[in-house]
Amino acid sequence: YLAYWRIRLASNPLTDFCSTVLMDTKPDGTSSKDEKFYLLADILPEDRLLREGLQQKRLEWVLDKQAEERDDRSFSRGCLFCRQEFAGSRAEYINHLSQQHNLQLGRPENLVFTDELLDTIKHKLDSLLCLFCEKLFRDRTVLKEHMRKKSHKRVNPDNKLYDKFYVVNYLEMGKDWQQVQKEPDEFEISRRGNASGSEDNSDWSDWQDEESPSSAVVCLFCEETAQHFNDITRHMADQHGFPFSENCDEEKLDFYQKVRSDA
Incomplete structure (x- = not known):
């Protein structure tokens, strides 16, 4: 240009x-x-024809890249959240993230430069950043719970970093994926359903790594977590002046009443 x-x-x-x-x-x-x-500006016919021609060339280049990724069987990658390994199909990998972990990246046929997109997402998660609101969290357990409860298991549409990964951004001049996202479709309806509080059947419980425990006990007053129950009761007594065990003894709570008070 x-x-x-x-x-x-x-x-x-x-x-x-x-x-x-x-x-x-x-x-x-x-x-x-x-x-x-x-x-x-493209109000000038010569300029508009030039822009449209360049747009068409870029679209053809992107579609060739997408076809190359679709036909490539050398793809191999481990899941971002569980220990399952995938080989051969990027679409199968993206569908797994959506169906098993409710991570909504869009339809596989609308993605391009998929490996770079997955690398970007992995880097953000490894950096303990929420994909949607991009806030920083202190550990993976807290980040996981935040993304699950807030329905933040999707990328931030306002972050232009992601535009290059969606074919829809190359289809028409002046039209990006945010505008297309406003058009109702199956993915949008599903996403709205999750955001409105419908039951979330996705399984994020297997998002583990070697450095963090598979489960943790959460403080009743703050976001502090511990692997053992005694550690968290000691924390509540020291930091919040709440001796959990002593209170339970004074109130003569049985096991089920303790569970209710903890809930």
Whole structure:
């Protein structure tokens, strides 16, 4: 685009192609009366044809890349959340994330540069960042619970970093995936259902790593967690002045009443 207009503008005056806008400021922000600015936009037929041609070439390149990924059987990767290994099909991997872990990345046929997308998501999770709100959490257990409870198991649509991974962003000039997302479809209806509080059947309980326990006890007053019950009761007594065991003894609570008080 720049190479084309560099040649055209070198041999013709700007006013042959650009609209003139008068403003009372210079490019550096200082005041000046009736400064001329030249606007080159696709309202000019020549410019629009150029943009459409470049858009078509980019779309063809992206579709070729997508076909290459679809036919490639050398794909091999472990699940981001469980210990299952996948080989051969990126679509199978994406469907597994959606169906088993409710991580909504969109339909496999709408994705491109899939390996880079998965690397990006893995890096964020390893950095303890929520994919949707992008807040930082202190450990994987707290991050997992946050994403599950808040229905944040999807990427942030306002983060332009993800635009390159969705074919829909290459289909039409000036139309990105946020605009398409407003159009009702099966994925959108399903996502809205989860966000509105419907039952979440996804299994994130197997999101483990070697450095963190498979389960933890959570403090009744804050987000502190511990692997053992005695550690968390000691924390509640020291940090919150709440001796759990002594209170249960004073109230003569049986096992089920203790469970109810803990809940």
